[in-house]
Amino acid sequence: MIHVMRIVMQPARRSEKDVDQHYQDTIVTPVVFDDHADILEASTIDQLKQLFPDGQAQMWGIVPGKGNINLSRIKKMHTGDWVFFSGDKRIYFGGTIALMWRNKELATRLWGTDHAGSTWEYMYALSGTRGFDIPVEEIRTLLDWNPRRNIMGISVLSEGESDTLQTLLTLDAATAVLEPVDTAQEEAAVASFDGELERTAQRAQRGEQAALKRRLLKGATGECALCGRDLPGTFLIAAHIKKRAMCTDDEKRDLANIAMLACTLGCDAVYEHGYVTVAAKGAIQVSSLVRGVPEVATYIREKLASRIVTWWSPSREPYYQWHRTHTFKDAPPV
Template sequence: MSRVILQPTGNKDAREHYVDTLVRPVDILRIKPFVSSEEYNYLKDMYPDGLVPTWGVTPGVNNVNANKWSKIQPADVTFFSANKILYSYGFVTFKIQNKQLAQNLWGFNIKGETWEYIYFLDEIREHDIQISLFNKVVDYAENYKVQGFAVLDEDKSESVLSYFGLHSETVIQPVSEVEYQNIIENFDWKDLDTEGKSKSRAEQGFLRTTLFRNKTTSNCGICGKEYPISFLVAAHIKKRSLCSKEEKLDFKNIIMPMCKFGCDDLFEKGYITILNGTVKSNGKTSTEALENYLNSIVGKKCDYWNESTVNYFEWHRHHHSLSKVR
């Protein structure tokens, strides 16, 4: 699950770094000479505009910061703090240890250290949270102050993320196929407590990874238009709540990307279906605008219709009583 990272920015170095490499993201061409081709290509895919918000921490005494940094994963949330306020946050996309890159970006501190434990961020937003409220949410002492780089444990992280509703729409939490299988086979999905919500996000993260990998944009499986992945969902062809465990585990064939601009809702509510690989309408319309949208997608080819998915599409068609399609 995603963790919360606390990053104070009260001292001079931190304030300067915040402006130099976050407010003004680093040009990817500045990073390129210091990273491997694999790392560069990953960043290039993640940041198509070539601007990379970048942060780093020093090793710390006895590698205390390095050990905390080792816990960071994609989709973790970093809060930046100063003057008793958590004033902004961003989602982690990737991390590397790279002393040469850190030296180029930030130089050295008075101890001769550089901020070589680097992590990259996205979706950076201002978010004015009083530290007193944060302390209540995580059950810290009322007078707690963010004085050093910290990575919260899973329970406290979940409390913060749930309270403020902070979950990335583009960065995907890493979940292995084995973990996904364990979620499907052993978890009671009627459980809506903190653990249940965390498991649900992990499942969605795995399915989105299956569809999008490291892409920042992709095409809707219905209208075919290209969108940032934050505007696409990993939609189940057969309604998820009615899938058997075996069908849920057939994740490569049960899901497809659909856009939030209409296609996902229209498919979910049965206004459209796929017949022999073509988008069809069942004739349910109520307004001119809806009719116009349906007309714009009816007849399009669906690349996700094949011999492995046809049974799921047939289920969808019959479930919504779409025997008379046009």
């Protein structure tokens, strides 16, 4: 059976002293596996070292809860799922579940126990983590939640809600996940799909893209806003600075500011996937997480490092600011 990536909402208010201490102890400072070989099962250490060859990983855990209330929710969690850490009305951190296991002794060593004597024994290791700065209010609006709804306990979002957030926030799947791929099942799923392959909305968006490009491209060639290369129009697209699907109608119609020319030779992809962003005043900012993708790091170093984006302006800054807080692969907050 093919597992569809879900998004897990993990409440973790860092304004609470104990929560912040746990975050410092096992997120800011990853857990070294060999330091706990005396209480980690050999099979778990083997899996962790396969996933994390440097011998350490960021970890978190969940308490069973009163009357084991959390167990039904934990059973819905799987490797490959994304976890959003929320607290103080913001989403501030996230990553992919690389491995899950249960170890009460290790959890007690790492985090102690709560006021009820329970510990966070349902543990998971995270890979591909990054920082965010997204108001929970924005998540409520995006997913059409009740305006008063809060993230009170560990919860797994529906497939539809997860897909919406994954697409609109560009949540790339992490490579460090022990999840065998059943190619035959994937091909069968594609073959059996009988949904509409071409939608009117997609055609309308292509028309909008063409109109934007005509506005930005004044001749047969144009300059990529990111790398500055002068290229034939065939290799340039009108790239939305803020993801189009997250724009209001007024923002979509702000043709003078909402988009920039980006080349298909690499710049559009590294911006779209958050490996670079544009800081206030136009300096290109490079994600520290690019170290994990050497080929992408080489492209950025050769084409984009130390560049100033002349396309930046005060009127475009709100769109670039959105990209920095939602799409850019920022380092996890310390």
